[in-house]
Amino acid sequence: MSLSVATWRNRYRADEALSEEQIRGWDEAPRRMAVPAAAETDVILCIRRLDLVTRIRDSDGTARLGMKLEEALDAVIAAALRDHATAYKGADVVLWRDRREAIADLLHRAAAGDMSRAWAWRQAAVLPETATRDARDALDAAVALVAEEPGSAWPILARLILAEPQAGSLTALLGALSAQQWEALLPLGADDPAPVAPLPLSAADPVATALLSWIGARPALAVHRRDALARLLARATARGAVPSPARVAAASATVEAIIPTEGVAAVTAAVPHAHTRATTPGAAEDAPPAPDLPPLAGPLATEWGGLLFLLPLLATTGLAEELDEALPAALHAIGLGLGAPPDDHGLRAFCGGTWPEPRDLPEQLAPLAIAALEAALHDRLGPPDDRETWLPDLCRRDALLTIEPGWIEAAFPLSFADARLRRGAIDLDPGHLPWLGCVVRFRYA
Structure with missing residues (x-):
């Protein structure tokens, strides 16, 4: 700062x-x-x-x-x-708390037409000095800013989805953003070679659960926002990774299952012009102040912060791509195999920030994965001196964790900084890990 x-x-x-x-x-x-x-x-x-x-x-x-x-x-x-x-x-x-929170505040308030914090957005350099007092310009600037930072896009959108009960932030976004803006915020990836099955109507992911709840509570608005909702739901059920067109189509089918068009015909007929196009946010003097977004959760203490150092190594072993949908459950099994307590926050962060649903996994998956990770560490760091393996000391490290949808940050005590890890590029920021659906950051404080 x-x-x-x-x-x-x-x-x-x-x-x-x-x-x-x-x-x-x-x-x-x-x-x-x-x-x-x-x-x-x-x-x-x-x-x-x-x-x-x-x-x-x-x-x-x-x-x-x-x-x-x-x-x-x-x-x-x-x-x-x-x-x-x-x-x-x-x-x-x-x-x-950080730049992402400032951008989330800008996107939320500009969508609601509230420009009361324009002075602060300009100070924080998230709103150009040349921007007018018109909330439409601020909204365009916010969308462009989020689209330019793909690693932060999903954490910001997920936060606004989860803040809906307190701040009405999802409703404001769906009412204010155009189809083109949603496409910029939530681009699609390459298509799947095989068709994707319809997404389940129940989801363990809190963001997906919040979206499903919102859709069921507002069918008249949801039916006219199905495309944006399908993109959001596809992203949530893909653990934040960029979804394929086939996955978005499956998410759209899920939305249709909750709000079939004929089911809201009577509602839309009674109010034929309601929610048929995006609302336009007004200027600052035309809109009341938007509710504050709820504060972010504080950092969580763990003795197993070093588990996160293993995430970048997974790509070198090929396990991340091989496990695909079973990855969160496999990470949970690997963490337990390394000795992490089953309720430790470090283990939850290692799994991508949420506890995975139980899955049947091969009995030898965890031991084989641990052996592959140890071999990768040996290649990076050399022989582990007088220890049997690198893993115990590497994984057992105190840290304060920030865990949000699509964003995991570990702050380690400065006394834990180790030149050997830096030489082996073990504690360098991994950044965005598409297969995990998260940005992972490390810092020493």
């Missing part, structure tokens, strides 16, 4: 008139003060206006006033950063 101050104004209240020389000296104080040191974090703190109050004596010089202002500013910023886990937000101070 970087900190800078664009404008500073001093105002003085004194019992007696101040000399021009003294005022000039005090006016120089903000120029000489040091902006509080930025924390090593992805947090984005935007401040439109901040009132700092301090007392000074006639005898205090420029340096003394600068020190007092620096302390006051430091205290305010520290309080905002300390409270960011509870979504510290106000009219003049907005804090987002």
Whole structure:
């Protein structure tokens, strides 16, 4: 996080008139003060206006006033950063945990026509300075930004889907985005060589479950948004991976099974113009403030954060592609085979962020996979010194995990940094893993 101050104004209240020389000296104080040191974090703190109050004596010089202002500013910023886990937000101070949260806020509010945070979006560089106050322009900018960052697109959309009960964010998106914008946000991959069976109406994935619930509760709107809903449902049931046209067709069939066209004919006939085209978000002064998105869950502690180091190695063993749909259950079996507790958050992250549904797997799958991973580590790191294998020490590492749909981040203590792992490219950010449907990031703090 970087900190800078664009404008500073001093105002003085004194019992007696101040000399021009003294005022000039005090006016120089903000120029000489040091902006509080930025924390090593992805947090984005935007401040439109901040009132700092301090007392000074006639005898205090420029340096003394600068020190007092620096302390006051430091205290305010520290309080905002300390409270960011509870979504510290106000009219003049907005804090987002990271860039993805800022983009999600922009997409959500622009879809609802709320431009009250345009100043903060501009400060955070997610809305161009040239953008107008019209929410349509902001929505176009948000869609373009999300489309340019494919690894972040699904985590952002998944968050808005899950926030629907508190913020109405999915309804706003479906009402505001055009078919072309949905295509930009949710592109399709190559077609499957074989037809895809209809998707099940029940799904363990929380995003798919939320979509199915929304469709069942709003048939009149869903029938006119079936194409967008099919893309969303296909992405959710593909663990966030880019779906094929055949999978989207299967998702569309699932949507039709919940809301057959003839089932909503009476509803649409009664209100023939309702929801037949995307609504247009209005300008800032035409729309009330949109509800806040619910705060993101805090980090989760695990003693098995090193399991995530094995994910990039799976691609080198060929296991990821070979297991395909059975991959989450196989990862769960591998993690248990390595000794991870069955309810550990590190194991859930290793499985892609959600607990997999039980599947019948070959009895030797986990031992063979563990042997292949050990061989891959041996190739990268060489012999494991006086240890029998690399795996125990590698997997048993304390970490704080951020687990969201399509996004997993592990923060390891700085004391755990190991030059051997870096030389073997073991702890480098894997980025987007299509077969897992997640972006995986590592950092030391």
